[in-house]
Amino acid sequence: xxxxxxxxxxxxxxxxxxxxxxxxxxxxxxxxxxxxxxxxxxxxxxxxxxxxxxxxxxxxxxxxxxxxxxxxxxxxxxxxxxxxxxxxxxxxxxxxxxxxxxxxxxxxxxxxxxxxxxxxxxxxxxxxxxxxxxxxxxxxxxxxxxxxxxxxxxxxxxxxxxxxxxxxxxxxxxxxxxxxxxxxxxxxxxxxxxxxxxxxxxxxxxxxxxxxxxxxxxxxxxxxxxxxxxxxxxxxxxx
Numbered sequence: 001x002x003x004x005x006x007x008x009x010x011x012x013x014x015x016x017x018x019x020x021x022x023x024x025x026x027x028x029x030x031x032x033x034x035x036x037x038x039x040x041x042x043x044x045x046x047x048x049x050x051x052x053x054x055x056x057x058x059x060x061x062x063x064x065x066x067x068x069x070x071x072x073x074x075x076x077x078x079x080x081x082x083x084x085x086x087x088x089x090x091x092x093x094x095x096x097x098x099x100x101x102x103x104x105x106x107x108x109x110x111x112x113x114x115x116x117x118x119x120x121x122x123x124x125x126x127x128x129x130x131x132x133x134x135x136x137x138x139x140x141x142x143x144x145x146x147x148x149x150x151x152x153x154x155x156x157x158x159x160x161x162x163x164x165x166x167x168x169x170x171x172x173x174x175x176x177x178x179x180x181x182x183x184x185x186x187x188x189x190x191x192x193x194x195x196x197x198x199x200x201x202x203x204x205x206x207x208x209x210x211x212x213x214x215x216x217x218x219x220x221x222x223x224x225x226x227x228x229x230x231x232x233x234x235x236x237x238x239x
Contacts, residue, residue: 012095018232019091019105020084022225027083029220033213034075041206042071042131048197049132058134071131079217086112086218090225101233102226109222115155117214119182120148126207129195140192147189154181 046068053059059067086109093108094101124147130140155178162174195203 012091014232015095015229016088016091018228019087019094019225021087022090022105022221022228023083023085023087024080025083025224026086026217026221027079027081030079030083030213030217031076033209033216034079037209038206038213039072039075041202041209042068042075044202045128045198045206046132049128052197053132067132083217083221086221087225090221094229101229105226105229106219106222109218109225111155111159112152113215113218115151115178115182116148117218119151120144121211123147123186123189124192125194126210127192127195128198128203128206143189143192147185150185151182154178154185 046064050064053064054061089112090105090108094104097104124140124144127136127140129136131137158174158178158181159171162170162177165173167173198206
C-alpha cells in the first residue's frame with residue numbers, strides 16, 4: 001500500500017515536471033514573439049505619447065524612459081512566469097482525469113486560451129493608453145484582471161458541474177453554460193473608452209501581433225505538454 005502511494009506521488013511529480021517544462025517552453029515562445037513581432041510597435045506608440053505626457057506634466061523624460069524599459073522587461077518576464085503556471089494547470093487536469101493525455105492537455109490549453117485571453121480581450125482590447133498613461137493603467141488592469149478571473153471561474157465551474165452529470169457529451173453543455181455566463185459578464189462589466197492617440201492601422205497591427213503571440217503560448221503549451229505526457233505513458237502506464 002505504501003509502495004503504491006509512493007509510486008502515485010512520484011508519477012504525479014513527473015506529470016507536473018513535464019507540464020511545467022512545456023509551460024517554460026511556451027513562455028519562451030511568447031517572450032520571443034513579443035521581442036520579434038510585438039515590441040516593434042511599442043516604440044512608435046511611445047513616441048506618440050511622449051510629447052503629450054511631457055506637455056501635461058504627467059512625467060519627465062527620465063521617468064518616461066524608465067517606464068519604457070520596465071515595459072520591455074515585462075514583455076519577457078511575464079511570459080516566463082505565466083508559462084509554468086499554465087503548465088501546472090494542465091498537470092492538475094490530467095492527474096484528475098488520468099487518460100488521453102494529449103486530448104486533455106490540448107483541451108485545457110484551448111479552454112484557458114478562450115476564457116483567460118479571448119473573452120477578456122473581446123471586452124477589453126489591449127490598450128496603448130494603459131501602457132503609457134498611469135491613470136488609465138490602473139483602471140484597465142483592474143477591469144481586465146477581474147473579467148479574466150470571472151471568465152476563468154465560469155469556465156471551470158461549468159466544466160465541473162456538467163462533468164458530474166456523467167453525460168456523454170457533457171462538454172457541449174458546459175460550453176453552452178459558459179457562453180451564457182460570459183455573455184452576461186460582457187454586459188455587466190463597464191466599458192472603457194478607445195484610444196484617440198494611436199492610428200487605427202498601428203493599433204490593429206499591434207493587437208494582431210499580440211493575439212498571435214498569446215495564441216502561440218497556449219497552443220504550444222497544449223501540444224508540447226500533450227506529447228510529453230503521452231510519451232511518459234508510453235514509457236510506463238499510469239501515474
